[in-house]
Amino acid sequence: MNRFDYVRPGTVAEAVQALGADPAARFIAGGTNLIDLMKYDVEKPGKLIDITRLPLGEIEESDGGLRIGALVTNAALAYDARIKERYPLLSSAILAGASAQLRNAASTGGNLLQRTRCYYFYDTATPCNKREPGTGCSAIGGVNRIHAILGASDQCIATHPSDMCVALAALEATVQVSGPQGDRAIPFAEFHRLPGDEPSRDTNLAPGEIIVAIDLPAQTFTTHYTYLKLRDRLSYAFALVSVAAALELDGQTIRTARLALGGVAHKPWRNGEAEALLQGQTATRKTFEAAADLILREAKPQSTNGFKIELARRAIVRGLEQAAAGTPQSQSDKRIQ
Amino acid sequence: MLIDSGSPGAVGTIGITLTINGERRELQVAPWTTLLDLLRERLDLTGTKKGCDHGQCGACTVLVNGTRINSCLTLAVMKDGAEITTVEGLAGLGQREGKNSLHPIQEAFVEHDAFQCGYCTPGQLCSSVGLMNEGHAKTRDEIREAMSGNICRCGAYTNIVDAIEEVMHQGDAR
Ligand SMILES: Cc1cc2nc3c(=O)[nH]c(=O)nc-3n(C[C@H](O)[C@H](O)[C@H](O)COP(=O)(O)OP(=O)(O)OC[C@H]3O[C@@H](n4cnc5c(N)ncnc54)[C@H](O)[C@@H]3O)c2cc1C
Ligand code: SF4
Ligand code: FES
Ligand code: FES
Numbered sequence: 001m002n003r004f005d006y007v008r009p010g011t012v013a014e015a016v017q018a019l020g021a022d023p024a025a026r027f028i029a030g031g032t033n034l035i036d037l038m039k040y041d042v043e044k045p046g047k048l049i050d051i052t053r054l055p056l057g058e059i060e061e062s063d064g065g066l067r068i069g070a071l072v073t074n075a076a077l078a079y080d081a082r083i084k085e086r087y088p089l090l091s092s093a094i095l096a097g098a099s100a101q102l103r104n105a106a107s108t109g110g111n112l113l114q115r116t117r118c119y120y121f122y123d124t125a126t127p128c129n130k131r132e133p134g135t136g137c138s139a140i141g142g143v144n145r146i147h148a149i150l151g152a153s154d155q156c157i158a159t160h161p162s163d164m165c166v167a168l169a170a171l172e173a174t175v176q177v178s179g180p181q182g183d184r185a186i187p188f189a190e191f192h193r194l195p196g197d198e199p200s201r202d203t204n205l206a207p208g209e210i211i212v213a214i215d216l217p218a219q220t221f222t223t224h225y226t227y228l229k230l231r232d233r234l235s236y237a238f239a240l241v242s243v244a245a246a247l248e249l250d251g252q253t254i255r256t257a258r259l260a261l262g263g264v265a266h267k268p269w270r271n272g273e274a275e276a277l278l279q280g281q282t283a284t285r286k287t288f289e290a291a292a293d294l295i296l297r298e299a300k301p302q303s304t305n306g307f308k309i310e311l312a313r314r315a316i317v318r319g320l321e322q323a324a325a326g327t328p329q330s331q332s333d334k335r336i337q
Numbered sequence: 338m339l340i341d342s343g344s345p346g347a348v349g350t351i352g353i354t355l356t357i358n359g360e361r362r363e364l365q366v367a368p369w370t371t372l373l374d375l376l377r378e379r380l381d382l383t384g385t386k387k388g389c390d391h392g393q394c395g396a397c398t399v400l401v402n403g404t405r406i407n408s409c410l411t412l413a414v415m416k417d418g419a420e421i422t423t424v425e426g427l428a429g430l431g432q433r434e435g436k437n438s439l440h441p442i443q444e445a446f447v448e449h450d451a452f453q454c455g456y457c458t459p460g461q462l463c464s465s466v467g468l469m470n471e472g473h474a475k476t477r478d479e480i481r482e483a484m485s486g487n488i489c490r491c492g493a494y495t496n497i498v499d500a501i502e503e504v505m506h507q508g509d510a511r
Contacts, residue, residue: 006368008340099486105406235485332482
């Protein structure tokens with residue numbers, strides 16, 4: 001780990017000011033991603049701005065929904081009574097991720113901004129356009145089992161590793177940020193980016209901005225939802241493919257459908273056309289297969305991850321079946337019903 | 338600013354206060370010292386183990402204000418003011434009249450043969466106490482899932498779950 005200075009602001013304004021004054025500085029919240037990357041010299045901040053004492057640790061009612069402070073831990077969020085009751089999809093997705101210890105430390109804001117788990121991104125001895133723009137992408141033609149099948153570019157095929165973000169995408173959350181130019185709200189779908197020709201940028205957060213909160217809208221999906229995560233071992237492993245599905249049904253007719261995929265792209269993947277296709281249809285396997293086919297029509301395999309296309313197809317269908325039946329995937333009994 | 342380590346690039350140290358296993362300590366630490374390295378390298382509390390140093394094994398699990406975290410992925414300065422319990426302090430937490438000096442979970446680990454080489458054990462013990470403090474896991478499946486952040490290369494998992502189940506049902510968690 002490199003040597004760095006350390007400051008601990010007491011207000012959001014001080015934190016923003018400290019970051020604005022020093023381009024080499026980084027915020028630190030739970031530290032579970034940043035310290036890991038610093039140990040590999042992938043991140044070498046000149047200064048750490050410890051934001052853990054800022055007053056951003058509450059979950060509050062807001063416009064019929066909830067406002068989650070950026071410092072609420074992943075564990076506190078997943079087990080909050082209001083979240084469990086009104087946004088069980090979010091609770092489930094968080095509990096599918098990492099370990100109890102990590103969820104106790106990790107923050108809401110940090111979860112959104114965690115970096116990819118691409119092996120080459122972590123290995124400073126190899127070229128990587130995300131870490132060092134212009135050096136090339138080692139994953140293309142390399143070991144890319146965990147890489148993207150949707151929305152990748154010829155510059156970068158990394159995936160976003162978060163589970164929580166997949167649920168937030170399906171729930172259509174809003175990210176509240178504060179920065180040198182003032183406060184603004186970013187719809188979740190516009191928060192993370194596709195790699196394009198600028199893979200070093202994971203998100204549309206502007207330089208100097210801090211996440212202060214995540215807003216959940218009033219619409220909840222309390223019955224017909226699931227978070228289905230498929231991975232190499234049953235716990236404490238990142239998703240190969242995950243599905244957040246949320247439906248509103250009128251009898252067997254789908255009134256509203258939300259579907260977001262994790263582990264397949266540089267951001268939680270949604271497809272408006274597929275969701276529109278589901279709306280008004282009967283909740284049958286055939287309907288779900290048509291949606292899966294539509295989503296995966298544009299999927300492209302890399303050298304060693306072609307299996308993920310079929311895996312994603314089956315996960316989408318099974319996820320929608322679980323949601324329609326109102327039998328969400330358990331995150332402790334891992335049998336997939 | 339609550340704390341400012343000072344000038345750019347100065348290899349400064351920062352004064353922090355930690356209560357470790359019940360003992361209050363004033364310490365000067367460099368900001369890049371992880372809580373794990375502080376415990377092991379500076380304070381000779383080598384019970385807490387370094388397995389991977391990257392959050393992937395749980396050997397470094399300690400309790401911070403009663404909550405279990407990976408001490409390898411947090412900086413000591415960030416925990417200024419906190420109460421830390423390591424495996425060395427568990428017995429103190431568990432001490433009751435008329436009992437011997439181990440924490441009930443330590444006794445149960447011995448009773449159930451919940452280790453072989455013992456390297457993961459300090460982390461498993463702290464994690465077990467953290468799990469019981471949290472109070473979310475009730476069934477065997479839930480205990481297994483909630484302990485997934487502690488890897489045991491010897492594969493003592495079944496006996497570890499037995500030990501936790503027993504203590505949980507005694508209601509002996511602190
Ligand atoms: C072994 C392991 C397994 C894991 N498994 C999973 C998994 O299965 N699923 C999953 O979803 N995640 C998993 N994680 C990742 C974990 O969820 C993230 O590391 C965590 O959410 C990051 O949050 P943090 O508060 O610790 O972030 P930090 O490490 O403190 O920060 C991460 C980044 O966010 C920035 N930042 C933090 N807060 C703010 C803010 N409020 N405003 C602006 N910038 C900010 C920091 O500057 C830094 O760049 C795993 C991690 C490990 C180590
Ligand atoms: S996939 Fe992206 S992160 Fe991985 S090596 Fe290529 S450019 Fe780097
Ligand atoms: S040493 Fe901290 S998790 Fe492995
Ligand atoms: S007892 Fe040997 S690693 Fe767990």
